[in-house]
Amino acid sequence: MAENIGYEVVGELIQRRKSVHHSYTIGPGRLNDLKRLVEGNDADTVIFANALTSSHVFKLTEFLGGDVRVIDRNLLILEVFDKRAFTNEAKLQIRLAKLKYTLSWGREFIKLRGIMGEQLGWMGPGDYPYQEYYRAARNRISRIESELEDIYQKKMLKRDHRRELGFPIVALAGYTQAGKTSFFNLIAHEDKTVGLGPFTTLSTFARKAYAGTNPDSPEFIIIDSIGFIEDMHPIILKAFHATLGELATADLVLLFIDASDGRFSLERKVRSCAQILREIDMTSPTIICANKIDLTTPEQLDEAVAIIRKYFPKEDIIPASVRTQQNVDRLLTSAESELQAQSLIVRPRKPQAPH
Numbered sequence: 148m149a150e151n152i153g154y155e156v157v158g159e160l161i162q163r164r165k166s167v168h169h170s171y172t173i174g175p176g177r178l179n180d181l182k183r184l185v186e187g188n189d190a191d192t193v194i195f196a197n198a199l200t201s202s203h204v205f206k207l208t209e210f211l212g213g214d215v216r217v218i219d220r221n222l223l224i225l226e227v228f229d230k231r232a233f234t235n236e237a238k239l240q241i242r243l244a245k246l247k248y249t250l251s252w253g254r255e256f257i258k259l260r261g262i263m264g265e266q267l268g269w270m271g272p273g274d275y276p277y278q279e280y281y282r283a284a285r286n287r288i289s290r291i292e293s294e295l296e297d298i299y300q301k302k303m304l305k306r307d308h309r310r311e312l313g314f315p316i317v318a319l320a321g322y323t324q325a326g327k328t329s330f331f332n333l334i335a336h337e338d339k340t341v342g343l344g345p346f347t348t349l350s351t352f353a354r355k356a357y358a359g360t361n362p363d364s365p366e367f368i369i370i371d372s373i374g375f376i377e378d379m380h381p382i383i384l385k386a387f388h389a390t391l392g393e394l395a396t397a398d399l400v401l402l403f404i405d406a407s408d409g410r411f412s413l414e415r416k417v418r419s420c421a422q423i424l425r426e427i428d429m430t431s432p433t434i435i436c437a438n439k440i441d442l443t444t445p446e447q448l449d450e451a452v453a454i455i456r457k458y459f460p461k462e463d464i465i466p467a468s469v470r471t472q473q474n475v476d477r478l479l480t481s482a483e484s485e486l487q488a489q490s491l492i493v494r495p496r497k498p499q500a501p502h
């Protein structure tokens with residue numbers, strides 16, 4: 148992820164510990180290795196794969212020398228989001244997540260000026276400035292929340308209107324880079340950006356699509372949205388709550404899984420999809436697309452399906468390739484039957500005007 152947004156990774160360190168070291172996360176021996184690694188490579192940033200507390204960040208920064216930035220996986224995810232936020236909605240969601248995340252660090256945050264990019268006019272240590280910072284941050288948070296509320300209301304009105312017109316809503320879900328937007332582009336004849344790396348898509352997009360190729364194919368609304376990643380901090384997840392909420396209210400969810408991933412990372416991703424769907428209370432009927440089968444051998448695919456089955460025992464799993472379009476029609480037919488089973492009004496396409 149770091150490389151994807153322009154970091155050059157010059158070294159890696161791993162430590163297995165029974166518990167997190169109270170001051171530095173890692174133990175004293177590893178800490179010295181880290182310092183050597185940083186100095187030997189002239190590194191300017193240290194990224195922890197786990198989440199850090201503000202006091203860890205502060206102590207690590209102090210130990211490594213003031214010029215070295217120490218960030219954790221949540222701050223890295225927020226940096227990725229920053230690079231990808233093109234819509235006003237996504238920009239606001241990210242600003243909100245950043246503010247809430249750093250605010251959750253409390254007073255420690257004020258010692259960590261400079262790590263977040265966005266500054267809040269903080270002047271220096273002491274109680275009074277912290278109160279100032281706190282007040283300014285709270286004000287900003289409520290302003291952003293009400294701006295976002297407006298955006299969500301408008302989207303919701305639009306969605307209710309579509310529902311009144313009788314269009315069922317089909318939402319795409321899945322780990323980041325599973326192929327959701329590629330599928331969206333294919334069936335909605337769109338040209339949204341794909342494949343930039345993690346979190347290529349941050350905002351939701353809704354388009355009308357047809358569940359088939361013949362003129363009587365039913366129409367539905369397809370929604371593309373943000374991908375998942377494991378261990379997302381609740382604050383970050385919450386900032387995208389309304390976006391993810393689109394999934395909870397959809398008539399049908401198509402869950403995309405990259406079946407070409409290695410066993411270990413496939414399972415990790417499937418597990419985190421199941422967990423996030425649980426966290427957002429997603430109870431909509433779900434069909435799973437085991438995507439990218441153009442890259443798998445039949446054995447690999449069998450293994451992938453077995454892993455998916457462990458976490459999704461009841462759902463239909465349809466192996467497909469959005470790239471070669473293999474089985475995409477099967478996926479659409481399945482979606483169509485599910486919508487029909489729910490007796491959702493499925494409008495036929497308007498008849499062609501006579502020539």
Ligand SMILES: Nc1nc2c(ncn2[C@@H]2O[C@H](COP(=O)(O)OP(=O)(O)OP(=O)(O)O)[C@@H](O)[C@H]2O)c(=O)[nH]1
Pocket residue numbers: 321322323324325326327328329330340341342343344345346347348349372373374375403438439440441442467468469470471
């Ligand atoms: N080989 C192969 N590649 C695919 C297939 N579907 C999508 N891809 C590629 O996978 C990458 C990610 O695709 P996206 O459509 O951006 O994935 P996404 O799920 O929308 O990702 P986020 O927006 O980050 O959540 C792109 O490089 C696609 O070209 C497929 O069936 N086969």
Ligand SMILES: [Mg+2]
Pocket residue numbers: 327328329341347348372
């Ligand atoms: Mg996408």
